Amino acid sequence: ACSGCGETPYLKLMTQLFGDRLLVANATGCSSIYGGNLPTTPWSKNAQGRGPAWANSLFEDNAEFGFGFRLSSDHQADQAMLELESFREQLGSDLVDSIIHAPQENDTDIHQQRERLKLVQEQLQDVHTPEAQSLRAVMDRLLKRVVWIVGGDGWAYDIGSGGLDHVLASGRNVNVLVMDTEVYSNTGGQASKSTPMGAVAKFAAAGKRSAKKDVALQAIAYGNVYVARIAMGASPQQALQAIREAEAWPGPSLVIAYSHCIAHGINMTHGMEQQRLAVRSGHWPLFRYNPGRTDHHENPFILDSLRPSVPLTDYIRNEVRYRALNIACPDEAGAILEEAQTVINRKWGVYEEMATHNAMDFVPEKASAVH
Ligand SMILES: Cc1ncc(C[n+]2csc(CCOP(=O)(O)OP(=O)(O)O)c2C)c(N)n1
Ligand code: SF4
Incomplete structure (x- = not known):
C-alpha cells in the first residue's frame, strides 16, 4: 500500500481482534492488491503463526462470495x-x-x-x-467463525451494490467493512457514488455535482442491519467498539470506514488529522445503529460525534481534490461548495433528529428477526 494509506489500519485491527477465526472475502481494489501480496500485508498472524483465511473473487460479486x-x-x-x-x-x-x-x-x-x-x-x-x-x-x-466482507466504495456503492444490498437483506450473520476513499483508488481515482459534492475526480473533472450516496441510511431502513460509520483517526475507541458490536450482532452488519488516500491530494503524514477534520466539519458524522438496543426499548441510533464545530472549508482546504475545483471552474466553485455545506447541515439535522427518537420509531423487533 502507499505509505500512510488510510485503509490498512482497519484491516490490521480486524486481524488483531478476530485472528484465526476470521474469514475474509475481499473485493478487487487496493485492498486485494496490498492484501494479497505477501509478505507486505496488513493481515497479521499470532504467535502460533496462524491468521485469517482470505480470498478475492471478483470486483462485482464480493458480497455474494462472502455470503457463501x-x-x-x-x-x-x-x-x-x-x-x-x-x-x-x-x-x-x-x-x-x-x-x-x-x-x-x-x-x-x-x-x-x-x-x-x-x-x-x-x-x-x-x-x-x-x-x-x-x-x-x-x-x-x-469454533465460531467470523465472516467479514471487505472492499472499497467503488465496489460497495457502485459495482457491487446490488449484491451487497441482497446480502444485507438476507438476515444472515455477515459483516461488511467498506473502506471508503470516496473514489476508485486502485485504478487512479475515478468518481463513485460515494464521491462528495464539490470534489474533483476522474469522470467528475468539473467537480461532483450530486451529493454522496448515504449507504448507511439505506441499510438502517432494513431495521435488522447493524450499521456504523467510523473514522479511526477521529475516534479509535468508537471504531473499535463499532467493529466489536458488528461482530457480536447475530445478523448482518455494515461498517463504513473513512479512509484517507493519496487520491485526495493530501499530505499523507497528516492523514489521521484530516480524518478528525472530516468529523469535526460534519462531513463524516460518527454513529452506530444497533438493532439489539430495541430489545431493551432503547433508541438504536447513537450519534457518537459532536455537532460540527468547524466549517467545511477548514477540512477541504487541505485537499487538492477540492482545491482543484477553483481551477476547473472558478465561476461556479463558490456556489458548489456553498451547496455542499448546505448538504452537510441538512444531513446533520437528519442524524440529530434520529438520535432523539425512541425504539418505537424504528422497524419493530419482530420485523427485524435475524437467522
Ligand atoms: C467488473 C470490473 N470492473 C472494473 C474492474 C477494474 N477495477 C479493479 S479495482 C477497481 C477500483 C476499486 O475501487 P474501490 O472499490 O473504491 O476500492 P479501492 O481501490 O478504492 O480500495 C477497478 C475499477 C474490475 N476488476 N472488474
Ligand atoms: S491508492 Fe489510496 S487506498 Fe490505495 S493504497 Fe494508496 S492510499 Fe491506500
Missing part, C-alpha cells in the same frame, strides 16, 4: 456437531454438551471452547477409525 463463506461455514459446523454427537458415549455428555451449547460471545468463551476442542483431540488421538478421522478433520468448525 457464511453458508458453507454454518453447514460445516452443523456437520461437525452431528459427528461429535456420535462420540457422545466415548467423550462423555458433559464435554459434548458444553461444546455444542458454548456461548462463544467473548474472548473468554472462545478460549474455553478452544480448550474443550483440544480435549476432544487428545481423547481421540489414539482412535484411528474413519469416523474419528472425519471428526478430527471438521472439528475446528466448532
Whole structure:
C-alpha cells in the first residue's frame, strides 16, 4: 500500500481482534492488491503463526462470495456437531454438551471452547477409525467463525451494490467493512457514488455535482442491519467498539470506514488529522445503529460525534481534490461548495433528529428477526 494509506489500519485491527477465526472475502481494489501480496500485508498472524483465511473473487460479486463463506461455514459446523454427537458415549455428555451449547460471545468463551476442542483431540488421538478421522478433520468448525466482507466504495456503492444490498437483506450473520476513499483508488481515482459534492475526480473533472450516496441510511431502513460509520483517526475507541458490536450482532452488519488516500491530494503524514477534520466539519458524522438496543426499548441510533464545530472549508482546504475545483471552474466553485455545506447541515439535522427518537420509531423487533 502507499505509505500512510488510510485503509490498512482497519484491516490490521480486524486481524488483531478476530485472528484465526476470521474469514475474509475481499473485493478487487487496493485492498486485494496490498492484501494479497505477501509478505507486505496488513493481515497479521499470532504467535502460533496462524491468521485469517482470505480470498478475492471478483470486483462485482464480493458480497455474494462472502455470503457463501457464511453458508458453507454454518453447514460445516452443523456437520461437525452431528459427528461429535456420535462420540457422545466415548467423550462423555458433559464435554459434548458444553461444546455444542458454548456461548462463544467473548474472548473468554472462545478460549474455553478452544480448550474443550483440544480435549476432544487428545481423547481421540489414539482412535484411528474413519469416523474419528472425519471428526478430527471438521472439528475446528466448532469454533465460531467470523465472516467479514471487505472492499472499497467503488465496489460497495457502485459495482457491487446490488449484491451487497441482497446480502444485507438476507438476515444472515455477515459483516461488511467498506473502506471508503470516496473514489476508485486502485485504478487512479475515478468518481463513485460515494464521491462528495464539490470534489474533483476522474469522470467528475468539473467537480461532483450530486451529493454522496448515504449507504448507511439505506441499510438502517432494513431495521435488522447493524450499521456504523467510523473514522479511526477521529475516534479509535468508537471504531473499535463499532467493529466489536458488528461482530457480536447475530445478523448482518455494515461498517463504513473513512479512509484517507493519496487520491485526495493530501499530505499523507497528516492523514489521521484530516480524518478528525472530516468529523469535526460534519462531513463524516460518527454513529452506530444497533438493532439489539430495541430489545431493551432503547433508541438504536447513537450519534457518537459532536455537532460540527468547524466549517467545511477548514477540512477541504487541505485537499487538492477540492482545491482543484477553483481551477476547473472558478465561476461556479463558490456556489458548489456553498451547496455542499448546505448538504452537510441538512444531513446533520437528519442524524440529530434520529438520535432523539425512541425504539418505537424504528422497524419493530419482530420485523427485524435475524437467522
Ligand atoms: C467488473 C470490473 N470492473 C472494473 C474492474 C477494474 N477495477 C479493479 S479495482 C477497481 C477500483 C476499486 O475501487 P474501490 O472499490 O473504491 O476500492 P479501492 O481501490 O478504492 O480500495 C477497478 C475499477 C474490475 N476488476 N472488474
Ligand atoms: S491508492 Fe489510496 S487506498 Fe490505495 S493504497 Fe494508496 S492510499 Fe491506500
